[in-house]
Amino acid sequence: MRIIPLKLLITLCTVFLLSGCWDTKxxxxxxxxxxxxxxxxxxxxxxxxxxxxxxxxxxxxxxxxxxxxxxxxxxxxxxxxxxxxxxxxxxxxxxxxxxxxxxxxxxxxxxxxxxxxxxxxxxxxxxxxxxxxxxxxxxxxxxxxxxxxxxxxxxxxxxxxxxxxxxxxxxxxxxxxxxxxxxxxxxxxxxxxxxxxxxxxxxxxxxxxxxxDPEETLLVNAFYEESTHGKVEVMEEATVLIVGNTMDHKSRNIDQVPYLNSQLHLKVVLLETIGKPTDKEIRTALETQLTNRFNEMFSKIQESKADVLGLGQYFRAKIPSEELKKWRSEHYPKLKMEFEVHAVIRNEGQIKLGAD
Amino acid sequence: MDKSLHVVLMYLLVHLGLIFFLYPNDIISSSDEGQWMPIAIGLLFHFVLVWIYMKGLSFFPKQNIIHIYSEMGKGFATFFLLPVFMYLMLVNVIGVRAYSEIITIIFLSNTPSWAIIILFLSISGYLAAKGLEVIFRTGILLALIFIPIIFFVLIATFQNVDWNYLLPLIDDDFHFMTTPSYMKSFSAFIGGFLFLGFIAPYLTYNRKKVLMAATLLIPFFVFAVYIPILTFGHGTASRFLFPYIMAVDSTYINWLMFDRVTMFFILSLVTFIMLHLSLLLWMAYQIMNHWFPHQPLYSILSFTIVTFITSIMIIDWKAVERLLWWNSFLQFYVLLTIPLSIYFIGRRRKGRA
Incomplete structure (x- = not known):
């Protein structure tokens, strides 16, 4: 019997406390x-x-x-x-x-x-x-x-x-x-x-x-494996739509010079063609276009010593962490970057390639 | 009666409450790279001590550590139980104060801390006054409701992980062993299993199942540290007071209608902490009851009042950190002497029999 008033008291207290109405607006x-x-x-x-x-x-x-x-x-x-x-x-x-x-x-x-x-x-x-x-x-x-x-x-x-x-x-x-x-x-x-x-x-x-520019940002996004789906690429021979992308990286550190080989694997579908390009011509055109664009962007950002692609991340195991602190100022400007694009045309749409 | 499920769930909840707040920061600030090494050493301690403790207790079926020590003599019991009592009270004060401050830092920024402290103490005090059965049954309920949330959040936080941050794997020096923050991190490794020695006459358990629960905790110990590191990198993660909470905060779940899953996560953990606090109060009562037999209500009421006053007197976070540091010594003393002494007393008695 003694415990009942206490129970009541505790219940009342919790009512006030649990409502969470403290200084609320x-x-x-x-x-x-x-x-x-x-x-x-x-x-x-x-x-x-x-x-x-x-x-x-x-x-x-x-x-x-x-x-x-x-x-x-x-x-x-x-x-x-x-x-x-x-x-x-x-x-x-x-x-x-x-x-x-x-x-x-x-x-x-x-x-x-x-x-x-x-x-x-x-x-x-x-x-x-x-x-x-x-x-x-x-x-x-x-x-x-x-x-x-x-x-x-x-x-x-x-x-x-x-x-x-x-x-x-x-x-x-x-x-x-x-x-x-x-x-x-x-x-x-x-x-x-x-x-x-x-x-x-x-x-x-x-x-x-x-x-x-936006085109270069696309490559940055591709680098982060942010989906690039839905981006239209226009070339002289054809216009394609990107439907899938993955990246592969291989890093090496030879004589204090960091090397990175990055491969972008693209899956595209064909939207429009100009003239009668072959499958291979379209792919090569796409690959060179993207590679050139990347190299241009990379030399720009390398000059500004800003590692927006997070390339230093791939050298975490190759360069000791004390050295990696100087990544932006010492190693990154020396970085030799090889960028390769491998494109696959997944399909050519409703019309066969070279049919029209 | 075999209540392994109750004990196992309680074991999980108590540790989960300890793992996600202070422990990630302690480990991250103790070592720059290869954090798995401090974690592995801590876990080794955890397993060895739990095993010794349970092995020692198994020599005394249906007896808790208070019975065991008092059988050895009054002075002997006081020698071992007084530090335990002090430790329990200190952990209680620090726990209440630290977690109320954590709540104000993380979300209730306008609420005065005494209100949060009262909330903590009233609920855990009430549970403790009701006794062991109630605490453990509440544990089952909380586990059913909140463990799925914890699990969901843990999986969701993998969203922003960059595995490159895992490297380099090896830190060739062991300087983390001597840092104060590594000492403090042990409150997560060894601060949660003392209750196994107190529950004996009321609840019995299967030792293997408790060890299995400890194994289940390994991924939590690892991910609580590694998810912030893989998300932010060590340089940034070491700047946060609660790195794991920050990592939860930066996960963006598009399809979930709630903007901040952090809130659910923290509130679930807070309930676990309340449960832990009630267990601490109950253990302190058991020791007090052994010295002066009395109703649970009196001692628990006075414990909560003492805790309230002391925790109000701690004014800032720096003082909390200092207390945590002092407490780590008492903690090491208590959590090394108790399991080992129980084990040796048990071995001796078995040898005599």
Whole structure:
């Protein structure tokens, strides 16, 4: 009998504790931005947030902006000025202005990783134009849900294989890695489409050092075995569609000179032909086209000493880890790269090759 | 009565609770490469000590370690049981404080830690006051509900793995042996099996099945360290306070309607930790009860109050880390002396008989 009041007390306590209603703000008192734009102006961060505002009937998209010494300060100021609390939990895309990317985003990204408020899965994008016009154009043309930018990079929606996909945690990893850099997609607001994809920014140690075009980004994606399915390749003889890709790498280190042999195996199907090329001609044309493009890109990124392909990874067992710390500055510029493409035409479509 | 299933599941849950939070960081910061070596040495310790402990206990069917020591004499019992009692209380305080801080670091950033501590203590105190049967039956329930989630998350975190990070495999020096963080990592290797010696008259178990459970834990011990390393590389993984949680956070599951699986994962583990805490409180009560026989409620209530006050007094994470470091010495002392002494007492008695 003695135990019953105690039981009651404990039950009551758990009711209060387990409800989890501690300092919570209801969902209607929260603003959940999905896109965040970051720029640097006179040593101050300039933050733009795109916030979907669910009204009773229609969804409206709101753009708010603020400046501050740090991102958190700017967000805090915004929160204070708004009628609801800003919660960065659902930010899906972070747009960084090109100027800031060139200056370096090390502290910005570390801040995101430390505070854990922004998901490490958010995508990082570089904007080619000023952040202000970018957001106002985005708002003018955007769909009522305000998810255009997110859909653009979603693999299940508008993503294409020549667009780089890099998340906050990958960027953070590249900043602290000795053997790996990343590419970030560069976009600007377009004329007929909302967004125009311009290629990729090569980020080395958190700083933009070079840019590559969309075709070259495709090869970077192929290198990471990101699916390149659905990419159309146009050559003089024919147009093909890539339907499968795999990579093989062989690394050697001879007399302090690293050698890497990489083989890209492509499966393609034929879309259009010009004249009457043979199977072999098409394959050779594709192989030379891609190999030349790769060599051109590689000499560019090798010159900027940015290892966006993560080639140093293949030498982890060949070069001692103390030496590997100097990978970017000493070994990578000496790297001899052999890139081979092996294409297989899986089918020729409904019409036999050479029939028309 | 043979309750191997209960014991095995409890063994798994207690260890799972210990593996995923502090242990990956301890191992990663103890060695730059070839982390399988510290893991293998730790696991070796785990297996040898568990085997010796269970072998020693098997000489005394239906007796727990309190009975065994008190048969040897009062002074003898106090000599062995007092450190155990201190260890249990210290682990309890550290556990409550560390995990409440972990919860605030990871997700409840606005909640004051005393509220989380009360939540921890009230639930585990209640379970402990109800006795062993209730703790173990709760264990079955939690295992049924949450182990599938843990499994799912473990498989999902392989998403971003880059196997090149596995290399180089061999670290030719053994400097990790002397680092403080490796000492701390032993709380995961040897901090979870003490309860096997306390449950004897109530629950009996098959030794082989417990060893099998320990074998089942090997992949968890390995992956908790290797998944963050394979995802981020050692250079980046060593910068995180909770590398495995970070790795879970960076997995992107397209088709799942929940954005952050981390939350499910952490909450499942928190329930395991509560279970472990209740087991610790119950063991402390058993020892107290041996010295001064009394109702479980009184001692458990006073234990929770003492734990509450002490854990409130620990102000920051640095103090928690320092306590973990001090505790590792007591832990080594307790978890080496108890299994070995039980084994030798058992051998001697068998020899005499």
């Amino acid at each position: 209801d969902i209607n008192h929260r603003s959940l931005p999905i896109v965040m734009g970051v720029a640097m102006e006179d040593d101050q961060y300039n933050i733009h947030l795109q916030i979907p505002d669910p009204d009773t009937d229609v969804m409206q998209v709101r753009i708010v902006s603020e400046t501050g010494e740090t991102v958190s300060q700017a967000v805090d100021k915004l929160s204070a000025n708004m009628e609801s609390r800003i919660d960065l939990l659902h930010v899906k895309v972070i747009v960084i202005e090109k100027e800031l990317a060139k200056e370096g985003v090390k502290d910005l990204i570390s801040g995101f990783m430390r505070a854990r408020e922004v998901s490490p899965k958010a995508l990082v994008v570089v904007s080619d134009e000023k952040i202000e016009p970018f957001f106002s154009n985005l708002n003018n043309t955007t769909d009522p849900q305000g998810t255009t930018l997110f859909d653009f990079f979603d693999k299940d929606a508008g993503w294409s294989p020549q667009i780089a996909l890099t998340r906050v945690w990958e960027l953070y990893r590249s900043i602290h890695s000795t053997t790996r850099d990343v590419v970030l997609p560069i976009i600007k607001s377009g004329d007929s489409t909302v967004i125009q994809h311009l290629g990729s920014a090569v980020i080395k140690n958190g700083r933009m050092v070079e840019r590559i």
